[in-house]
Amino acid sequence: MAQEQKRADAARQVPVIELRHIDKYFGSLHVLKDVNLSVQRGEVVVIIGPSGSGKSTLCRTINRLETIDAGEIIIDGAVMPEEGKMLAKLRSEIGMVFQSFNLFEHKSILDNVTIAPRDVLRVPRKEAQEEAMRLLERVGVADQAHKVPAQLSGGQKQRVAIARSLAMHPKAILFDEPTSALDPEMIGEVLDVMTELAGEGMTMVIVTHEMNFARRVADRVIFMDGGSILEENTPQEFFSAPRSQRARDFLNSLGDRER
Amino acid sequence: MKYACLLGRTIREAFVKEYGTCSMSIYALLTQFGDRYLSALFTTYKLTAAAFALAVVIGVAVTVMRIAPVKPLRMAAEFYVQVFRNIPGAALLIFLVYALPYLDIVLSYYVCVLTAITLIPSAFCSEYLMAGMNTIDPGQIEAARSLGMTFAQLVRNVVLPQAVRSSVLQMTNLLVATMLTTALASQVPLNPTDLTGIVSYINTHAVGGVTAFLISAVLYCVTAVVIGQVGSLIDRKVRVLR
Numbered sequence: 001m002a003q004e005q006k007r008a009d010a011a012r013q014v015p016v017i018e019l020r021h022i023d024k025y026f027g028s029l030h031v032l033k034d035v036n037l038s039v040q041r042g043e044v045v046v047i048i049g050p051s052g053s054g055k056s057t058l059c060r061t062i063n064r065l066e067t068i069d070a071g072e073i074i075i076d077g078a079v080m081p082e083e084g085k086m087l088a089k090l091r092s093e094i095g096m097v098f099q100s101f102n103l104f105e106h107k108s109i110l111d112n113v114t115i116a117p118r119d120v121l122r123v124p125r126k127e128a129q130e131e132a133m134r135l136l137e138r139v140g141v142a143d144q145a146h147k148v149p150a151q152l153s154g155g156q157k158q159r160v161a162i163a164r165s166l167a168m169h170p171k172a173i174l175f176d177e178p179t180s181a182l183d184p185e186m187i188g189e190v191l192d193v194m195t196e197l198a199g200e201g202m203t204m205v206i207v208t209h210e211m212n213f214a215r216r217v218a219d220r221v222i223f224m225d226g227g228s229i230l231e232e233n234t235p236q237e238f239f240s241a242p243r244s245q246r247a248r249d250f251l252n253s254l255g256d257r258e259r
Numbered sequence: 260m261k262y263a264c265l266l267g268r269t270i271r272e273a274f275v276k277e278y279g280t281c282s283m284s285i286y287a288l289l290t291q292f293g294d295r296y297l298s299a300l301f302t303t304y305k306l307t308a309a310a311f312a313l314a315v316v317i318g319v320a321v322t323v324m325r326i327a328p329v330k331p332l333r334m335a336a337e338f339y340v341q342v343f344r345n346i347p348g349a350a351l352l353i354f355l356v357y358a359l360p361y362l363d364i365v366l367s368y369y370v371c372v373l374t375a376i377t378l379i380p381s382a383f384c385s386e387y388l389m390a391g392m393n394t395i396d397p398g399q400i401e402a403a404r405s406l407g408m409t410f411a412q413l414v415r416n417v418v419l420p421q422a423v424r425s426s427v428l429q430m431t432n433l434l435v436a437t438m439l440t441t442a443l444a445s446q447v448p449l450n451p452t453d454l455t456g457i458v459s460y461i462n463t464h465a466v467g468g469v470t471a472f473l474i475s476a477v478l479y480c481v482t483a484v485v486i487g488q489v490g491s492l493i494d495r496k497v498r499v500l501r
Contacts, residue, residue, distance in 0.1 A: 065405060083328070088408065091405055092407020093407070100398050102398035102399050102401060104399055104402070106424055106499045119408065119412050120412065150500035164406070
């Protein structure tokens with residue numbers, strides 16, 4: 001029993017996502033400066049910061065949608081290579097939800113969710129469709145399954161995108177400003193789905209401007225500015241007593257509405 | 260235009276002087292050569308269908324090479340497209356018929372024609388598919404990548420289907436253009452001849468004149484219009500809603 005506990009602890013020690021000394025340049029612009037980050041299983045990490053701080057780039061770097069100039073990305077103990085089959089495999093283990101949804105426009109909602117499980121994981125069609133319907137049910141868009149993305153609202157599209165990620169049974173999901181392209185009345189429905197996921201123990205990395213949401217779901221808040229992580233803190237501490245001056249300035253600039 | 264009219268009139272006058280009439284009537288042509296027109300039309304259709312099908316297959320393959328993550332492949336495909344997009348069909352046909360035998364490659368006339376009218380449209384097919392790809396939001400590519408798709412899976416599931424759907428109208432034009440290019444077949448001895456070749460045949464065996472051309476022209480036009488209509492129908496059906 002004790003040994004099992006120890007093994008479970010050891011497993012917990014391997015972070016799902018680990019970034020080591022990541023450096024990235026856009027030309028002469030140093031957008032990520034020696035960034036280190038590790039995300040444990042079940043953890044919800046929220047990255048916030050002013051625009052241009054590198055938070056989206058950091059999020060996209062985790063599954064190498066962005067190239068890096070130095071450093072290592074380790075997914076559940078495996079180093080993510082620059083290209084090849086292993087890169088594709090590790091990417092399939094990390095879900096991603098984009099600001100602009102990025103659904104496959106020529107496919108039905110159902111096919112959007114089933115295509116990757118069927119082609120990448122080789123799940124039989126029927127099984128993939130049943131699972132997809134369960135997931136669409138869960139995010140509340142099952143009745144739209146046979147429409148195409150252009151017929152859905154932004155909030156519905158983003159919930160489909162979340163279902164599409166979940167269909168791959170990812171070890172973690174990255175959210176790159178998932179509500180920034182949404183009309184205000186649709187933000188809530190997407191955040192609700194995300195809150196539910198967080199509650200179920202999904203490992204999540206979220207870049208967002210929704211401070212109330214961040215305070216509610218985050219296990220850890222990361223504050224970035226100028227390509228560096230300036231502060232890592234619990235949400236309670238961060239929002240009430242940020243350590244760095246720039247974090248204080250940032251929170252003040254949001255005004256009372258967000259706080 | 261003025262000179263063309265002048266030329267037409269001169270030819271007509273010459274005919275009238277020589278034969279007392281400028282040409283046979285449409286009725287006479289059809290009764291005498293109707294069967295030949297039909298088989299010529301069939302030859303044109305056969306060439307068109309074969310060339311277009313092959314051109315699409317090659318065009319898709321070349322297009323995949325042009326976006327492949329391997330530079331030599333991309334360069335080779337780019338070179339292919341540049342060559343066959345820019346070479347005149349007649350020049351290519353002459354090359355196949357007269358130059359290849361020097362390399363000890365002797366192809367039948369039919370194969371020469373089919374090759375010429377396949378290679379050129381295949382380059383255009385690739386160009387249209389590339390244009391179709393540009394309508395795809397790069398975000399979709401990122402989404403496919405983040406789901407763990409390899410290059411082949413990405414091309415098969417996301418890129419090609421959308422490129423094809425958004426280039427239906429161009430492909431329709433390409434099919435019509437391919438059909439018109441089959442007229443090159445009239446430059447080599449084929450039996451049965453194609454729809455342009457039949458005119459030469461008639462005019463060497465009788466006095467068909469411009470009317471013989473007119474019949475062929477009408478057959479080309481009717482086919483092109485039908486292709487165009489079917490193309491728009493398909494386009495409306497498969498177009499990607501955005």
